Amino acid sequence: MDAKIAVLAGDGIGPEIVEQAVKVLEAIGKKFNHHFHFTNAPVGASAIDKTGNPFPDDTYQLCMNSDAVLFGAIGDPKYDNDPKAKVRPEQGLLAMRKKLGLYANIRPVSTFPSLLHKSPLRRDLVEGADFVVIRELTGGIYFGEPRGRSEDQDTAYDTLIYTREEIRRITKLAFEYAEKRNKRLTVVDKANVLASSRLWRETVQEMVPDYKDIEVDYMFVDNAAMQIIQWPKKFDVMVTENMFGDILSDEASVITGSLGLLPSASVGIHTSVFEPIHGSYPQAAGKDIANPLATVLSAAMLLELALDLTDEAAAVRHLVDRSLEAGVVTEDITQGKAYKTSEVGDWLAANL
Ligand code: IPM
Numbered sequence: 001m002d003a004k005i006a007v008l009a010g011d012g013i014g015p016e017i018v019e020q021a022v023k024v025l026e027a028i029g030k031k032f033n034h035h036f037h038f039t040n041a042p043v044g045a046s047a048i049d050k051t052g053n054p055f056p057d058d059t060y061q062l063c064m065n066s067d068a069v070l071f072g073a074i075g076d077p078k079y080d081n082d083p084k085a086k087v088r089p090e091q092g093l094l095a096m097r098k099k100l101g102l103y104a105n106i107r108p109v110s111t112f113p114s115l116l117h118k119s120p121l122r123r124d125l126v127e128g129a130d131f132v133v134i135r136e137l138t139g140g141i142y143f144g145e146p147r148g149r150s151e152d153q154d155t156a157y158d159t160l161i162y163t164r165e166e167i168r169r170i171t172k173l174a175f176e177y178a179e180k181r182n183k184r185l186t187v188v189d190k191a192n193v194l195a196s197s198r199l200w201r202e203t204v205q206e207m208v209p210d211y212k213d214i215e216v217d218y219m220f221v222d223n224a225a226m227q228i229i230q231w232p233k234k235f236d237v238m239v240t241e242n243m244f245g246d247i248l249s250d251e252a253s254v255i256t257g258s259l260g261l262l263p264s265a266s267v268g269i270h271t272s273v274f275e276p277i278h279g280s281y282p283q284a285a286g287k288d289i290a291n292p293l294a295t296v297l298s299a300a301m302l303l304e305l306a307l308d309l310t311d312e313a314a315a316v317r318h319l320v321d322r323s324l325e326a327g328v329v330t331e332d333i334t335q336g337k338a339y340k341t342s343e344v345g346d347w348l349a350a351n352l
């Protein structure tokens with residue numbers, strides 16, 4: 001197959017981790033006889049430096065004309081402590097989500113036996129945990145209008161808004177995931193307080209009869225935050241609105257001890273985007289020490305979801321398992337010698 005892949009490396013460790021995933025994709029292309037055409041484009045703080053815009057129009061056009069987007073990370077500390085900055089790198093990410101119609105963020109949470117000692121939870125609680133957080137990504141309080149400040153600058157407001165249609169399309173996707181998995185769906189909301197959550201619950205309830213084989217339960221977000229810690233193994237597919245999903249997916253990602261290994265996919269109307277869930281880790285930028293495996297596993301999701309190449313995706317996952325078993329890993333997860341980011345990438349490409 002011929003496929004066009006847009007590479008948006010972004011900020012911090014983005015460029016060095018994405019480079020390793022590209023090495024692996026190139027090796028897959030060779031082995032399985034595919035032609036992947038990679039084109040780089042700026043996004044985030046590095047795009048602001050170059051163009052003044054964190055999601056330049058050329059980058060957008062490239063994404064629209066590609067079969068998939070491989071994304072690194074965005075964010076730069078110089079913006080974090082400056083609430084008055086006029087343009088922020090994160091705006092690039094939000095613009096990309098909105099313009100590409102990426103209404104669903106899919107974050108699988110799974111354990112790796114060799115990393116369980118890194119979990120903040122007891123081994124018996126997390127061992128075997130395996131669930132997916134599906135977060136609505138283009139609605140809710142992240143995008144709702146009106147937002148802003150009163151004239152006297154002393155009051156600020158955001159709007160949490162959802163339409164039935166937005167809820168339906170993400171819920172449909174979540175039901176479909178549950179059908180492919182263990183047929184359990186947990187809907188997380190705050191229906192005891194928020195009107196938007198009540199519409200959410202009502203809409204899901206309308207859809208339940210269409211998915212008779214799925215066991216659906218509803219959970220308030222505060223309770224869900226607690227249960228992820230207490231019984232992570234009870235979840236299969238979790239679906240929730242944008243901001244709850246932001247918070248819960250970060251929480252879920254650390255309990256397995258594998259933050260540096262967890263991939264994600266954002267899918268929707270146009271080209272899908274694949275990225276590691278960890279951020280830009282600016283302290284490590286340029287040092288060749290960051291863990292590239294989450295990005296490599298994001299490339300596996302790209303192969304599977306965007307290009308329908310299941311065998312190739314399985315080959316990448318297997319390769320990552322082998323690098324873990326062989327101890328060819330970076331300093332964050334090693335129990336012996338630490339390999340450099342680039343050495344892990346080279347090993348993966350050579351050992352496919
Ligand atoms: C994420 C991030 C972003 C979000 C930030 C960087 C805007 O935390 O992808 O989860 O809040 O969505």
Ligand code: MG
Nearest residue numbers: 245246247250
């Ligand atoms: Mg987040």
